[in-house]
Amino acid sequence: MNRRASYGLFVGIAILAGFACVWRLQASVDAERTELRLEADELALRSPAVMKKLSLEYTPLMGAIYWTRAVQYFGEKHQASNQNLDELWPLLDIATTLDPNLLVAYRFGATFLSDAPPRGAGEPEKAVELLERGIKANPDYWRLYQDLGNVYYFDEKNYLKASQAFEEGSRNPAAMPWMKIMAARIAAEGESLETSYALWLDIYQTATDRDIRKNADEHLRLVQAEMDIREIDKAADVYEQRTKHRAIRISELAQAGLLTGQPLDPGGFPYILGEQGKAEPNPKSPLREEWLKEKK
Amino acid sequence: MRNIQTVAANTFREAVRDRVLYNLVFFALLMMGAAILVGQISIGIEQDMIVSLGLTAISAVGILIAVFLGVALVSKEMDKRTLYALLAKPVRRWEFLLGKFLGLVMTLTVNTAAMAAGLYLALWTVKHPLLKSDAYILVAVYLILLKLALIVALALLFSCFTTPFLAILFSAGIYVAGLFAADLRTVHGVDLDPGTLRLMRGISYLLPNFQNFNVMGAVVHGRGVPGVFIWQATLYALLYIAIVLTGAAVVFSRRNLK
Numbered sequence: 001m002n003r004r005a006s007y008g009l010f011v012g013i014a015i016l017a018g019f020a021c022v023w024r025l026q027a028s029v030d031a032e033r034t035e036l037r038l039e040a041d042e043l044a045l046r047s048p049a050v051m052k053k054l055s056l057e058y059t060p061l062m063g064a065i066y067w068t069r070a071v072q073y074f075g076e077k078h079q080a081s082n083q084n085l086d087e088l089w090p091l092l093d094i095a096t097t098l099d100p101n102l103l104v105a106y107r108f109g110a111t112f113l114s115d116a117p118p119r120g121a122g123e124p125e126k127a128v129e130l131l132e133r134g135i136k137a138n139p140d141y142w143r144l145y146q147d148l149g150n151v152y153y154f155d156e157k158n159y160l161k162a163s164q165a166f167e168e169g170s171r172n173p174a175a176m177p178w179m180k181i182m183a184a185r186i187a188a189e190g191e192s193l194e195t196s197y198a199l200w201l202d203i204y205q206t207a208t209d210r211d212i213r214k215n216a217d218e219h220l221r222l223v224q225a226e227m228d229i230r231e232i233d234k235a236a237d238v239y240e241q242r243t244k245h246r247a248i249r250i251s252e253l254a255q256a257g258l259l260t261g262q263p264l265d266p267g268g269f270p271y272i273l274g275e276q277g278k279a280e281p282n283p284k285s286p287l288r289e290e291w292l293k294e295k296k
Numbered sequence: 297m298r299n300i301q302t303v304a305a306n307t308f309r310e311a312v313r314d315r316v317l318y319n320l321v322f323f324a325l326l327m328m329g330a331a332i333l334v335g336q337i338s339i340g341i342e343q344d345m346i347v348s349l350g351l352t353a354i355s356a357v358g359i360l361i362a363v364f365l366g367v368a369l370v371s372k373e374m375d376k377r378t379l380y381a382l383l384a385k386p387v388r389r390w391e392f393l394l395g396k397f398l399g400l401v402m403t404l405t406v407n408t409a410a411m412a413a414g415l416y417l418a419l420w421t422v423k424h425p426l427l428k429s430d431a432y433i434l435v436a437v438y439l440i441l442l443k444l445a446l447i448v449a450l451a452l453l454f455s456c457f458t459t460p461f462l463a464i465l466f467s468a469g470i471y472v473a474g475l476f477a478a479d480l481r482t483v484h485g486v487d488l489d490p491g492t493l494r495l496m497r498g499i500s501y502l503l504p505n506f507q508n509f510n511v512m513g514a515v516v517h518g519r520g521v522p523g524v525f526i527w528q529a530t531l532y533a534l535l536y537i538a539i540v541l542t543g544a545a546v547v548f549s550r551r552n553l554k
Contacts, residue, residue, distance in 0.1 A: 053476075056472065056475050057475055057506065057510040057512065058352045058355070058356075058512070059512075059513065060348040060351075060512045060513050060516040061345075061348040061349055061352045063348075064341050064344055064345050064348050067338060067341060068337060068338035068341070071337070071339050072337065101516075101519075102344070102517075103517075104341055104344075107340075108339050108340065208340060209339045
């Protein structure tokens, strides 16, 4: 090997070794930084108005950057099971002030804010504020009324306002016909499993984000289980009226012709009858934990 | 007219040879490529991110070129003493200025077109076929070009009577102030006497209103821009450029070049 080639080889190895050191060093810096994570969360500038002025004419780009920061912030906290989401609202506030037409920030931002912990920040009133601001800036976009109705329905449990939101949105000629049906159904029934199922199904079918779809899917499975349990309990009540004793196993209901076979939950696990003869998800079913939480 | 064409063609040729220019355009194209990745770490804004980052890159890189090359148009010729040889020929000073202005605007047009092509390419990688609404991006690019032409005129004016450093500062300062021109007319929460308010109102009309060329917010979300607005912005730019270049020609013709 001539002198020039060995020099080249030496430089190449030195550069590779240098990068290996940088990699190791960065790993230790990252480990140390975990302790400082709270400091890193601090937003240097909290005033949306000041941010708007500082962004000069590039507010759409800055809005998109702040929305990305909100997504990353929420994702990181979610992954670390950290429920301190104090910075979520300021980030969404700035993103939507910088770009009032950033529809995605209102829609998903409201979901992040309204969902109860550990899924979200558990701040439905902030979600309502965000969506109302979005509707003011984008009155022709009917989906924001749907989102507002969903927050009132699922999180605030304010069925009158939920019905009003669906009704207002349904006046938009572009709105889906079911908006009017939802408005009427919620006004008449308040909360019902069928309405909840229909609302979650639309979220599942229209969401493009994987996490939002997963969340909707989990809710759909849970609502489906609730509906199945309601039907099994009805059959168990009829069985009790006929035989004067409560069934202990679901197979008794099937044998009596009240059920067509062993009903399975959306995960494929058979339902069981609990101590008081009431139906519940199988202890092996992943749905059981969520179901018990909802019951509490 | 022939003199102006010759100066413009030479200015264009000289600017195209500048390596800094290529670096800046390459940087802008890199930003557009990066936008594809940035869009993927967010939710639902992949296309918005490409368009907003692309237009921002076109605008920001264009402003850098307009200010720095615009200021250098006259000062460089004076430093190299080529100006004296040129003015010894039958070329009037205003013809020289206008030629320089048109040459740089030509350069900016070519750069902006290249960057816009890069933006469309980045957009095409995430979405094809492109939609009719994507054509609105061209409107935003056109208005950015008008803005850049106005900045070049301002940079030329300042370079006619002050040092290059101060000319850069003045041009950048006027650009930033021009973005807030409309705010001077709608000052809230401050107790000012009517005289001061009138003065601020007057200044707001004197400053070049750069927000007239800003349609990024609409275009990013696929909304069109009314034709009237485009005509008004075009007329505004042409009128303002004419005023500034006239001022620059007056200052430059009276300048003692000895």
